[in-house]
Amino acid sequence: MDFIPLNKWIPNLNHPLVxxxxxxxxxxxxxxxxxxxxxxxxxxxxxxxxxxxxxxRPNCFEGVGAExxxxxxxxxxxxxxxxxxxxANAQHVELALKHNVDILWIGARTxxxxxxxxxxxxxxxGVNIPVMVKNPVNQxxxxxxxxxERFAGAGITKLAAIHRGFSTGDKSKYRNLPKWNIxxxxxxxxxxxxxxxxxxxxAGRRDLIAQICQxxxxxxxDGLMVETHINPDxxxxxxxxxxxxxxxxxxxxxxxxxxxxxxxxxxxxxxxHLRNLxxxxxxxxxxxxxxxxxxxxxIGLAKKENNIMPLQIHRMDxxxxxxxxxxxNLGLTEKFIRDIYHTIHTESVRIQGDIVNEIDTKK
Ligand code: PEP
Ligand code: MN
Numbered sequence: 616m617d618f619i620p621l622n623k624w625i626p627n628l629n630h631p632l633v634x635x636x637x638x639x640x641x642x643x644x645x646x647x648x649x650x651x652x653x654x655x656x657x658x659x660x661x662x663x664x665x666x667x668x669x670x671x672r673p674n675c676f677e678g679v680g681a682e683x684x685x686x687x688x689x690x691x692x693x694x695x696x697x698x699x700x701x702x703a704n705a706q707h708v709e710l711a712l713k714h715n716v717d718i719l720w721i722g723a724r725t726x727x728x729x730x731x732x733x734x735x736x737x738x739x740x741g742v743n744i745p746v747m748v749k750n751p752v753n754q755x756x757x758x759x760x761x762x763x764e765r766f767a768g769a770g771i772t773k774l775a776a777i778h779r780g781f782s783t784g785d786k787s788k789y790r791n792l793p794k795w796n797i798x799x800x801x802x803x804x805x806x807x808x809x810x811x812x813x814x815x816x817x818a819g820r821r822d823l824i825a826q827i828c829q830x831x832x833x834x835x836x837d838g839l840m841v842e843t844h845i846n847p848d849x850x851x852x853x854x855x856x857x858x859x860x861x862x863x864x865x866x867x868x869x870x871x872x873x874x875x876x877x878x879x880x881x882x883x884x885x886x887x888h889l890r891n892l893x894x895x896x897x898x899x900x901x902x903x904x905x906x907x908x909x910x911x912x913x914i915g916l917a918k919k920e921n922n923i924m925p926l927q928i929h930r931m932d933x934x935x936x937x938x939x940x941x942x943x944n945l946g947l948t949e950k951f952i953r954d955i956y957h958t959i960h961t962e963s964v965r966i967q968g969d970i971v972n973e974i975d976t977k978k
Contacts, residue, residue: 616767616774618807621837624718624745624773625660625697631872632811632838634699635863636663637845638853639676640683646690649845652860654694658867661718662687662696663840667707668852669724676851684714691715699747703731705738718745721762723779723816726751732762736769745773747811747840754781756797763808775809776801777840778831780817790819790856793827795834795899802835815842815856824858825866832870833895841866904959911963915970925967931960 622628635653640646646664653659664687668678687698699718702708703725711719719739725731726749739746746766751758759776766774778798780791802810812831814824828839844850847857858866918925935956942952 616764616805616808617772618805618809619773620807621775621809628660630658631832631836631870632660632809633658633863633867634661634663634811634838634840635659635843635860636661637850638665638815638842638857639668639851640664640666640679640686641851642679643686643689645845646683646686647693649843649860650690650694650696652845653843653863654696656860656864656867659863660697661699662690662694663699663720663842664690665852666700666711667703669701669703669722670852681710681714684710684716687716688714691717701725702735705734708735708738712742712744716744718747720747720777721749723749723752726759726762727753727755729758729761729765732765736765736771739766739771740769743770743772745775746771747775747777749777749779749813750781750797752782752791754783754794754797756800759797759801760804775811775837777811777813778817778836779813788823789817791817793817793830795830795895798836799834809837811838811840812836813840815840815853818856820855821847821858821862824856825869828866829870830895832872833891835892839867907959908963908966911966912970915967918967919971919973923971925971926964934960 621632625632633656635656637645637649650662653662664683666678666683666687667680668676670677684700687700690696691698697717698715699720700711700716701722702711702719703722708719721732721735725735748759748762748766751762763774763776776798778793778795780789780793781797783792785792798810798812802808812827814827814831817827818824824841828841831839841863842853842857843860843863844854844857845859847854847859850857915925935953938956939949939952943949
């Protein structure tokens with residue numbers, strides 16, 4: 616698949632592309648008031664607003680429907696911003712095209728459904744409008760890629776992927792876990808595919824937006840889609856995660872763009888960029904070790920309750936065999952995996968030993 620870089624979609628783009636606007640179109644006043652403020656932020660080039668809203672439960676605000684498309688046209692006429700909205704079926708496509716929406720996006724709940732994606736792709740045959748495809752709700756890279764392929768197959772040449780995090784059921788501070796390795800892998804396979812981060816749906820709360828935007832820049836993403844509302848607290852959907860245009864402006868100006876937004880990077884820039892990626896990979900390793908340690912403690916407590924020894928040789932052998940096999944499959948050397956797991960396992964036995972031995976001291 617060939618992908619057209621963002622700077623060929625959007626003229627004079629020499630910074631990350633910022634897409635901003637409310638989760639949902641609510642009224643003409645809300646749309647225009649938000650857009651007027653957003654248009655003052657130089658990096659914002661595209662105005663977003665959901666017209667048809669996929670809500671988890673019925674009887675929530677499900678979007679204003681086709682009426683909101685006219686408001687998007689008014690935003691474009693007044694501010695000059697490009698416009699984008701979510702389409703989830705062929706009828707949405709027809710209406711969005713009729714109202715001159717510039718860019719379409721596919722929501723996470725649609726990307727999971729190959730039937731829905733194909734219906735939209737078929738509706739777009741012969742219309743080469745840019746399409747941004749959000750990752751599916753679940754951690755499934757082939758499903759994400761499959762949706763992108765369906766649009767490429769329908770003749771869409773301006774395609775982008777949006778990372779909006781994954782629903783995992785695990786308790787975490789995020790609404791949708793940002794499994795960065797998944798978009799990074801997609802980018803590794805298709806370096807020309809523009810990758811945009813949606814920190815709003817990853818975070819679910821506005822205080823995390825800035826750090827997620829920074830992380831997206833650190834892993835070299837091409838743009839950000841940030842839900843922005845003139846009065847977030849009264850928003851009819853996703854109120855907790857929307858920011859004001861003023862807050863958005865601060866977030867954007869505080870970003871440290873470590874990599875140059877230029878096609879040719881100098882050797883130093885490339886080195887700094889790669890070191891930055893290593894720093895991030897190490898942070899992920901440390902966070903994974905912390906998560907592992909917490910689980911080990913839980914196992915220790917269970918062993919304590921059942922009076923089981925902390926060290927069980929057969930489990931150690933089995934674990935080592937599985938990890939070596941997986942590591943070697945991933946292209947790592949057997950010695951490296953054995954050394955690392957020896958250290959990790961020794962530490963786990965020590966932690967569990969401390970927990971289990973507490974029984975003895977109390978006895
Ligand atoms: C949205 O962008 O408002 C939205 C519904 O997002 P997602 O499809 O990522 O849940
Ligand atoms: Mn939303």
